[in-house]
Amino acid sequence: MKLVVQRIALGLLLLLAVSVLIFAGTIILPGDVAQSILGQSATPEALANLREELGLNEPAITRYFDWLFAALQGDLGVALTNGRDIAESIGQRMSNTLFLAFWAALISVPLAILLGLIAVRYKDRWPDKAISAITLASISIPEFLIGYLLMYFIAVKLGWFPSVAMIGDHMNLLQKLQAIALPVMVLTLVVLAHMMRMTRAAILNVMQSAYIETAELKGLTGFQVIARHAFPNAIAPIVNVVMLNLAYLVVGVVVIEVVFVYPGMGQYLVDHVSKRDVPVVQACGLIFAAVYIGLNMIADIVSILANPRLRHPK
Amino acid sequence: MSDNLLKVRDLKIGATVYPPGEKPHDIEIVHGVSFDLERGKVLGLIGESGAGKSTIGLASMAYGRGGVKITGGEVWVNGREILKTSLKDIRNLRGGEVTYVSQSAAASFNPAKKIMDQVVEAAVEQKKFSRKEAEARARELFAKLGLPDPDNIGERYPHQVSGGQLQRCMTALALCPEPDLVVFDEPTTALDVTTQIDVLMAIKEAIRDTGVAALYITHDLAVVAQVSDDIMVLKMGNTVEYGTTDQIINNPQEEYTRALVSVRSIEHEEKKPTPEPVLSVEGITARYKGLNFDVLHNVNVDLHPGQTLAVVGESGSGKSTLARVITGLLPPRDGEITFAGRKLSRDLAGRSREDLRELQMIYQMADVAMNPRQTVGTIIGRPLEFYFNMRGAEKRKRIIELLDEIELGEKFMDRYPAELSGGQKQRVCIARSLAAKPKMIICDEVTSALDPLVADGILKLLLDLQKIEDVAYLFITHDLATVRAISDSIAVMYQGRVVRYGPKSQVLSPPFDDYTDLLLSSVPEMHLGWLEEVVAHRKMESAGN
8 A cells, every 4th residue: 555655646736837837938938918919019018017916027937836825725726718717627527427427428438448359269260350440540530630530521521519619507418428429439430449458468468478378278258268367467567558548538639629619628728728728727727737647646556556466465 | 098088199399589790580399298197196297498398388378478379289188289279268277277387486376366356266257256255265175275364365466475385375265166177387486495385395395285287397307206297308498307206316318317316416525714815804784775774784704715605594684785885886884895905985885996996796687788789809808907907919819818717718799688697697708707816706696597406507607717826706696506516615594694604524524503403304305295294294393392
């Protein structure tokens, strides 16, 4: 358990370091918030007043800690462009993003692992080669292209699902699912290959072990050997890749959200980057970093717990 | 003959090989072997590595390891030809009628699952027993095999029990489905001798009590003589001799079998100690970084010029640690090492080039001790350049001299390690250490990974070289037969201490301390009934106390 605690502490430390980087990054940028609110033509007096009002004359260290402690209490400040509370806006956006990521993960993770198991079972035979070829192809095509292709064939030609993934509070679950069907498909295709190939490689590595021979000599079938004896020993590397992909589903789906006009975090971030809304960018950066670090931390903790030597010491 | 449990006729087995720089091609590794095994009997398959004994054992389960394929012949189990049956039938046979015990239980148990789950798996899967019945039977077997706490040991994970215990768990795993035949593949080879004797007895009693038949595969004729009814001697995939255990041991017909029976018959006259030892280890105490206990306690030994000191002990006794301290890889916490009349620095960095040159080392694994991308000539030539600054024709002449000394000759100069056999690789390592003209060589289990006859050749070579070069050996080994063959003095180590030390004749003569007695009496002897004698003797002693 000491290792798990260590890992969590490390994760928190990392998050703190990232928050410093994000804050420093926005300070280094030319111009400041007051400048971006008032624009190039602002008078020096107006700028000075606004700076005073926003507390920009305080030293950077003070501002950083003010920002950090406020963020820790859930107060992410106010968006400069529309004056709305950022935490509130992000809350809605984040739940949309998580909704999309959740369904994409629910389909892609089991599918990737299952395909990986099948590829191992029929190693170097046609099912393995077909799975490898298809998943490789899907990861090689740019995601926006897959998005438009699916949109063209499934939404426009066949008319099965809407091409725009707008969701709102007035919709029930089924309607929402129908709305996000296409982006979920695209995301699944994008993340499938990576996880499937890691599953295949990790299990094949374990298949060399002597205990696999023992299992085969017990008269177990190919799938029993893989599922009962190989898979439990391949969990650590698989979980690591799965978590990387889950993180991608949360923080990396900007392109997909834009293609399908989905009201998620990615679009929110892109909108405000183009408007130089620094507090929003900072808040989004912090949340993305937290998600990324959190998921990787979970992966490490699962790897630690999956090791029987660490779970059951002598 | 029809009621034979296992009938093998003209079995041929092939494999695909991938030699470097050549096209992959098929070769035959077993060339038509035939034998019979009745119910309840034990057949020993014996031979050196490459004899095909494991391959034949696995063929009785219609299994080929890696790229191994059964290419011809017949294997009958319980009256049916298993090479011609369906995959489903073979699955029913494996783990049900025929089960397997491997050499390394530590590698053959799944580290992620509890022992009990793995022991009962085959029995339950083959529908021989319900899960509950199988667990009850497993606990019975654990008790019969002498495992501690048989009711609960199954709840542990493989890493939570010792090597010897795990090997017994593996035997329980094989016996749990009440098979007709068990294939034991070197089940005690990886164990210490004192552990081997217990596991051997447990296996023998389990075979007797359950009436199961067994194929017992090993390279150790003395071991197989204790458990088998018949013995088949194999060499390079051919049957050399096949007969009853009594006949093979006491009246071998073939030259090769006689060589196996008389292996380790090197005679070596003990030399008297000289007044001035070449190496003097005084009061060495050492521990590894991060550990809070000492692994060596106050070790004192001397090695005399041109002589051999054997350091003998089981795994964990500290014998390899002693070598690390002497070479400077592990600075001791206390004590002093005097070598060739001068005090050695505690750590490697403080030693002179002369110290390094005069103190050489040979390792157990010859193949990982050589750079696979260098030729034999380069490997042996390197110390000549490094210590003596030899170049060109002079160096070449000396390399050829050394190659002649190790009985390989000039033609080996341009070969790569991958083209050499295990024994040849070890010879090259010996030549490399001799190239430095050392006063002393530390030999760390140098014959342990080799077949008995090859190991014999290496020991003879080392003794011959000692006479020519007047070099001293610190010979680390767990094998008492090797100790007898080459040592002048012996240090017996146990749990980091030297428990017995002196000239060979004295150390190997009674009265013994308890540990040396246990160690000596555990070495399998080449006569029938030895196992029972030892076990009966020990029972009597413990009853007497």
